[in-house]
Amino acid sequence: xxxxxxxxxxxxxxxxxxxxxxxxxxxxxxxxxxxxxxxxxxxxxxxxxxxxxxxxxxxxxxxxxxxxxxxxxxxxxxxxxxxxxxxxxxxxxxxxxxxxxxxxxxxxxxxxxxxxxxxxxxxxxxxxxxxxxxxxxxxxxxxxxxxxxxxxxxxxxxxxxxxxxxxxxxxxxxxxxxxxxxxxxxxxxxxxxxxxxxxxxxxxxxxxxxxxxxxxxxxxxxxxxxxxxxxxxxxxxxxxxxxxxxxxxxxxxxxxxxxxxxxxxxxxxxxxxxxxxxxxxxxxxxxxxxxxxxxxxxxxxxxxxxxxxxxxxxxxxxxxxxxxxxxxxxxxxxxxxxxxxxxxxxxxxxxxxxxxxxxxxxxxxxxxxxxxxxxxxxxxxxxxxxxxxxxxxxxxxxxxxxxxxxxxxxxxxxxxxxxxxxxxxxxxxxxxxxxxxxxxxxxxxxxxxxxxxxxxxxxx
Numbered sequence: 001x002x003x004x005x006x007x008x009x010x011x012x013x014x015x016x017x018x019x020x021x022x023x024x025x026x027x028x029x030x031x032x033x034x035x036x037x038x039x040x041x042x043x044x045x046x047x048x049x050x051x052x053x054x055x056x057x058x059x060x061x062x063x064x065x066x067x068x069x070x071x072x073x074x075x076x077x078x079x080x081x082x083x084x085x086x087x088x089x090x091x092x093x094x095x096x097x098x099x100x101x102x103x104x105x106x107x108x109x110x111x112x113x114x115x116x117x118x119x120x121x122x123x124x125x126x127x128x129x130x131x132x133x134x135x136x137x138x139x140x141x142x143x144x145x146x147x148x149x150x151x152x153x154x155x156x157x158x159x160x161x162x163x164x165x166x167x168x169x170x171x172x173x174x175x176x177x178x179x180x181x182x183x184x185x186x187x188x189x190x191x192x193x194x195x196x197x198x199x200x201x202x203x204x205x206x207x208x209x210x211x212x213x214x215x216x217x218x219x220x221x222x223x224x225x226x227x228x229x230x231x232x233x234x235x236x237x238x239x240x241x242x243x244x245x246x247x248x249x250x251x252x253x254x255x256x257x258x259x260x261x262x263x264x265x266x267x268x269x270x271x272x273x274x275x276x277x278x279x280x281x282x283x284x285x286x287x288x289x290x291x292x293x294x295x296x297x298x299x300x301x302x303x304x305x306x307x308x309x310x311x312x313x314x315x316x317x318x319x320x321x322x323x324x325x326x327x328x329x330x331x332x333x334x335x336x337x338x339x340x341x342x343x344x345x346x347x348x349x350x351x352x353x354x355x356x357x358x359x360x361x362x363x364x365x366x367x368x369x370x371x372x373x374x375x376x377x378x379x380x381x382x383x384x385x386x387x388x389x390x391x392x393x394x395x396x397x398x399x400x401x402x403x404x405x406x407x408x409x410x411x412x413x414x415x416x417x418x419x420x421x422x423x424x425x426x427x428x429x430x431x432x433x434x435x436x437x438x439x440x441x442x443x444x445x446x447x448x449x450x451x452x453x454x455x456x457x458x459x460x
Contacts, residue, residue: 017085018086020081025064026085027061028086039056039113043110093113096112254280254284256284257449261306289438296328297327297328301321307447313454320347340443341434341435341439346427348443398449404422409425
């Protein structure tokens with residue numbers, strides 16, 4: 001009808017169709033997300049209700065091609081009829097529209113979009129709020145833990161997840177400070193990220209938080225031991241102006257680690273030699289050999305004597321002292337390491353087993369695996385790795401213990417990291433030239449490392 005707008009049914013197009021006396025056939029583009037953002041911006045920019053309706057409809061207008069000035073001159077009754085057709089077509093966006101009178105139509109139109117905007121924000125907050133708040137708590141717990149124990153333990157490496165989580169929480173914290181126009185935009189843009197964090201947050205809540213709680217109690221229980229190592233490195237850095245990381249890097253390169261019984265000057269010599277050009281393995285091996293064999297293996301005896309109060313080591317002290325005696329009394333034509341090293345490795349095996357049992361684990365013969373009290377399979381190398389929890393000075397010992405001595409080995413096949421200090425190759429008779437004094441000293445140091453771990457359990 002002329003002068004009366006109506007919707008033309010169209011099964012193939014999503015655009016709204018209408019008619020007006022002034023412009024004839026009207027076509028209004030369907031509402032997209034970018035259109036909604038434009039409408040939401042208008043809510044704060046345009047105070048006049050009629051102008052708001054005019055700008056919304058003009059923004060969607062595809063036919064006819066007229067200027068805003070021309071379109072704005074349309075009579076109120078025609079504008080209302082075009083708007084009604086648009087509302088009927090876009091019923092989802094205008095689900096909160098309430099028809100009253102023509103006098104209140106423009107107010108109701110604007111109120112419908114404003115309500116839709118507010119409801120979307122509320123829904124996003126309901127949907128993502130718990131995940132956001134939980135992620136914030138995880139991040140706060142993680143950062144508090146790292147700050148509290150920064151001088152003792154670096155429990156978790158900063159992963160991509162935590163970097164992105166910080167950015168997300170920064171963005172979310174800004175939402176409440178911004179006006180309603182920007183709240184929807186930021187929540188909409190973050191929604192795919194937040195959905196992913198919902199899944200990640202669930203995983204972290206079940207795994208990371210219990211571990212942080214465990215590690216926190218573990219650190220507090222064993223703080224005295226960590227303080228010994230911390231003071232050692234602090235004194236070393238203060239005296240020689242050399243970063244701990246530099247010393248650790250050199251020790252790791254040449255398959256060594258240190259204990260606090262070693263003097264600062266010894267570690268300084270290791271670093272000084274390690275900084276020279278070329279392969280310094282022979283020279284650094286010589287430092288360790290000379291130190292522990294000094295005064296007829298007096299320093300080695302001192303190291304072993306430190307184990308006598310350890311519950312796991314105490315029954316084995318006769319064996320360890322016999323090994324030191326063999327090293328001392330061997331005649332020049334004999335190689336004591338050929339006898340001592342397999343003996344020490346056998347004791348390392350036994351101490352490893354007892355230490356795990358001391359911590360509530362047991363070996364399930366049927367499964368052929370270590371299990372905890374609930375019957376869950378425990379991978380012993382991963383478990384031991386967790387005992388040092390990224391403390392570089394103890395991790396270094398674990399690297400030698402797990403990655404060198406207990407490196408995976410297949411009969412007749414070369415090791416991935418070639419080294420004669422390998423439990424499987426030695427104990428199964430595959431290596432015949434293992435009897436080196438540097439390997440024997442490594443075995444004594446690994447025992448000292450295990451004594452450190454098990455001593456802290458004794459004192460818990």
